[in-house]
Amino acid sequence: MSLLDVRDLSVVFQRRGERPFNAVDKVSFTVEPGQTVGLVGESGCGKSVTSLAIMGLLPKRGNKVSGEVLFDGADLLKLRPGDMRDRRGRDIGMIFQDPLSSLNPVIPIGVQVAEVLERHQGRDRKQALREARDLLDAVGIPDPQRRLSEYPHQISGGMRQRALIAIALACKPRLLIADEPTTALDVTIQAQILTLLKQLVDESGTALIMITHDLGVVAGLCDTVNVLYGGKVIERARRHELFAHARHPYTHGLLNSVPRLDSPRGERLHAIRGSVADNIPWTEGCAFAPRCDNVVDACLEGPPPLEPTATGGDLRCNNPVSEEVAAR
Amino acid sequence: MTEETTPLIELRDVKVHFPIKSGLLFDRTVGYVYAVDGVSLSIRKGETYGLVGESGCGKSTLGRGLLRLVEPTDGEIVFDGTDVRALKGEAMRHARRRMQMIFQDPLSSLDPRQSVESLLVEGLKAHGLAGDKAETNRRLRETLEAVGLPASALSKYPHEFSGGQRQRIGIARALVLNPDLIVADEPVSALDVSIQAQVLNLLEDLQNERGLTYLIIAHDLAVVRHIADTVGVMYLGGLVEEASSDDLYREPMHPYTRALMSAVPVPDPVVEDRRERILLAGDLPSPSNPPSGCRFHTRCPWAQPTRCASERPELRDVVGGHRVACHFAEDIAAGRIRPHEVEVELVRPTDGTGPVDPPGELIPTP
Secondary structure, X not given: OOOEEEEEEEEEEOOOOOOOEEEEEEEXXXXXXXXXXXXXXXXXXXXXXXXXXXXXXXXXXXXXXXXXXXXXXXXXXXOOHHHHHHHEOOOEXXXXXXXXXXXXXXXXXXXXXXXXXXXXHOOXXXXXXXXXXXXXXXXXXXXXXXXXXXXXXXXXXXXXXXXXXXXXXXXXXXXXXXXXXXXXXXXXXHHHHHHHHHHXXXXXXXXXXXXXXXHHHHHHHOOEEEEEEOOEEEEEEEHHHHHHOOOXXXXXXHHHXXXXXXXXXXXXXXXXXXXXXXXXXHHHOOOOHHHOOOOOHHHHOOOOOOEEOOOOOEEOOOOOOOHHHHOO | OOOOOOEEEEEEEEEEEEEXXXXXXXXXXXEEEEEEEEEEEEEXXXXXXXXXXXXXXXXXXXXXXXXXXXXXXXXXXXXXXXEHHHOOHHHHHHHHHOEEEEOOOHHHXXXXXXXXXXXXXXXXXXXXXXXXXXXXXXHHHHHHHHOOOXXXXXXXXXXXXXXXXXXXXXXXXXXXXXXXXXXXXXXXXXXXXXXXXXXXXXXXXXXXXXXXXXXXXXOOHHHHHHHOOEEEEEEOOEEEEEEEHHHHHHOOOOHHHHHHHHHOOOOOHHHHHHOOOOOOOOOOOOOOOOOOOOOOOOOOOOOOOOOOOOOOOOOEEEEOOEEEOOOOHHHHHOOOOOOOOOOOOOOOOOOOOOOOOOOOOOOOOO
């Protein structure tokens, strides 16, 4: 059985007097124990909303969540708020993008790490702080004893992100969700944090959902990659297959539009034309159709289905990039 | 694209120091933030110079200092033969027409209550170029067409556009004055990946059509490598390496550049799986209290016991125009010095700006 099995997860944002907006549209994916799964896409593709829905962190009003999120066979969406609180932080940890705004500015770091242990594992403050010190040490914070009594503003961005990772991993969760954990950081610090995450995941056997817009981050970290566009999964493949043969025109275009450090210089970038604002609703066809170079008539007749590919992935496209072109 | 001509702009030992003030009644200056500390570089006409570095290295301050949007503390800025720092009032305003800037965040750099037309005309008026109405109108349309926006955009407001289009407005605003030099501070970092490529292509097209000279400031090495002819790498207020884009990326010589390049993720699992990473220990030291000697020696895996901590390395020509600020660049390139472990040092934002309260102990140390 999969550790996490997301089935037809949909999130619809509703506002009085406005058309409902499908932020996440029947997204399904699974995470096996110890596996790293990537959710990739650009702003507005629904990747963060998916993670918030899994964690039950969406606001109570103004949205409708449907589908199933099976964690160890139990549907998280049906849990009572109290039961969900027990799981959050204990079974599932989460790391957010901006460490400064996700840490409490008026509570010392040590207490913020310790309170997770107190809440979930019934430690007393003294014992919890001792463990917190070891956790800070494990995530590579120098002089953890002194850090314990310091406040978030006193340490650097990279250190804050490490503290956040320590909090998320305090109870040795079986699943860790990282939502753009390195986007706010400089590249050298990003490399430190990614190396740390990889190492912690390998050592503890924690499964990881990595949410990012950076294809480079995915290339080095994820076992399976889900590419999202307009709230739907449009392509899913194992890491090596995805980068070697991206079949969906969007994924293919995305890979071709980023300048790479290791490719010959002077070539013109192949930009994807238009912007997300050109999307059409999925009910009328493929949302990407207005920007797509491979568009055919069938694309405007309804959403293409997500179908398995020969290489063991899934693809939602009527006229995918041919194997020869995809192999570049 | 590059012509062998005299430089369009030349910086000589430019410094920008910000005073740190303290005190209630009297603004005592208790120290300085050495944001830019002695940078010399020159950009030839028609060339693209890329400036890379991490946050806090002073790259944006240098770009602003060059246009005198912040006043440099010291040094010379020679633009087309005239010393910009000596210009006053009216003369400076005239010089500014020829040096324009594109900002990072197009939404916050465009006034939400001004229509695109008024945004574009503003610059023309300031320079007395908006006299003839028909001529102005033609100019605006031409500029919009050049950046790929329809003429109907003129009557719209910034919020009606997407991020990529807004950045095009920002570019049009710089372009409408027909400048020689454009300083672009992180022109694509606020944009989605698929839109970044569009804007980068646009910048290249405009350069080819109009012979523009660019100073592109960015933290993304892949972007800078793609667009720039010459690249300068900054660390803690100083240039540590400068070379043609191809040379720099083929053979980075400064330890910091090496670490920076090895940290950039490449969207290719085959490359990612077998590449070597140089992980830097710790964080950027505070620019108000920079390390002695070579600014990078506290984090440098190749640091040597001699010279590195005591003597600040000059940017010197190592091979064929490849300038490096490292005492041991040749030895490192030849493999005569091996990297070693670096002890992580604590960095705190309060460093050097006053006494730090000793933190109390929560648990007694065993």
